[in-house]
Amino acid sequence: MSLRAVLLITLQREPGTGYDILQRFKAGLVHVWQASHQQLYRELDRMRGDGLLTCETLPQAERPDRKVYRLTEAGRKALDSWLTEPLAASPVRQPLFAKFFAWERWPEQARHEELAAFREQLKQRLTTYAAIEREWFSNPQALTPAQRAPWHTLRLGQRLTETWVGWVEEVMEEE
Incomplete structure (x- = not known):
């Protein structure tokens, strides 16, 4: 896109x-x-x-x-x-992921702080998504399919972000 x-x-x-x-x-x-x-x-x-x-x-x-x-x-x-025109699936580009390939050199304190900050950013994103949903899609079933289509992308964003939060928490438990 x-x-x-x-x-x-x-x-x-x-x-x-x-x-x-x-x-x-x-x-x-x-x-x-x-x-x-x-x-x-x-x-x-x-x-x-x-x-x-x-x-x-x-x-x-x-x-x-x-x-x-x-x-x-x-x-x-x-x-x-x-x-x-059909779109190809986009790769997940997250610069943080590159640091995982140098895990042994990544200072533990810096790693923990970065992961905690990333988790908070993701949680803030979830808060933003919830606000958008409340404002624009409070009753999605009452909308036409065309009006509801953006809600589906919002829900996907919420689900992906929730998955990322869970992933960060798993990684932080292993530290």
Whole structure:
């Protein structure tokens, strides 16, 4: 998956500013994709240059101008093309895993602190997922399948994160 695809998905229903897009990420896509402000704005500019988006500049008094991005027909076709192409399973990339191959040199105190911090980050992620679920999916059975589809990805994120927490706790017991 690429940031470009996520931006196309985000803008498919309605136009938005960079700020709007970031808020949409936080509201629903944070569990499947993350991007910095800089990455987002660079990609929006590239997509505009590639003809996938238009950008309307709206002047504001005492604030920077608002740039509202909108999909073009080429952008819709690019999204449709991406949606029809099968995706390969992504590898799990976790830099922490590399340290396990130097276990004997990894100082015990540093290892314990890093694993404990990682576990806390994962628990915080679970808290975030729970907040998203409460806010957006409090009654998933009342939603249409299309409305419920993002809930399924959220549930997968929760399950994977719970598995990681359990794994970290197993490793910490062996230390």
